[in-house]
Amino acid sequence: MYALGNEFGRRTTVDEVFDRLHADIVTLKLEPGTRMSEVEVAGQFNISRQPVREAFIRLSNMRLLEIRPQKATLVRKISQSHILNSRFIRTAVEVEVVRRACASKTQLDIVSFDGNLARQKQSVANMNVDEFHDLDYAFHHLICRAGDAEFAFDTIAGNKAHVDRLCMIQLSSQSALNEVREDHAEIYDLLKKRDEAGTIKLIRHHLSRLDQTLNAARDSHSDYFED
Structure with a gap:
């Protein structure tokens, strides 16, 4: 998938997580309504939860994720x-x-x-x-x-x-x-x-x-x- 995260600077772990999740959402590998877990994604990348949390926030700002405090984060449905x-x-x-x-x-x-x-x-x-x-x-x-x-x-x-x-x-x-x-x-x-x-x-x-x-x-x- 075309890389969007921090294209012109040094790429970070957050960029890598963001690009992967962005690609999976856009290509419907993660379908609208899918539940997302910081813990599970961190485990997939073998990293701490902090970069995942930052990637989630960026995706939420793009209206691709719905972050619900104390509840599961969801892939947003299409509006x-x-x-x-x-x-x-x-x-x-x-x-x-x-x-x-x-x-x-x-x-x-x-x-x-x-x-x-x-x-x-x-x-x-x-x-x-x-x-x-x-x-x-x-x-x-x-x-x-x-x-x-x-x-x-x-x-x-x-x-x-x-x-x-x-x-x-x-x-x-x-x-x-x-x-x-x-x-x-x-x-x-x-x-x-x-x-x-x-x-x-x-x-x-x-x-x-x-x-x-x-x-x-x-x-x-x-x-x-x-x-």
């Missing part, structure tokens, strides 16, 4: 209202990132973009859903770098985590993954042309796919939702 609010924030941020990328005089990192898209195509062909989601994170991170706005990626990633749980439910067919990959390829082509209006229009369309995904996920896994 439709929070998903839609998160999409609103992410769209606003990513549109501004795209504006900066299109206005930038710095050449795009062609090697990284081309490599990412080639690997996306291969992961779709192999139906490697976990790898595809990692590459999806990395692609949007590259856009932030192109706009000299890496600081914005934390906001995008934080909001994206909730959407990713929906995607793990619904975007598991080759055709669905390929739609996302084709969006990415077209976004990249428009960025290379510095077509601000076209890129923004496509980013909005790309993120609007959430509506159909959300409705289908609610129909198939209503027990995963809290509202």
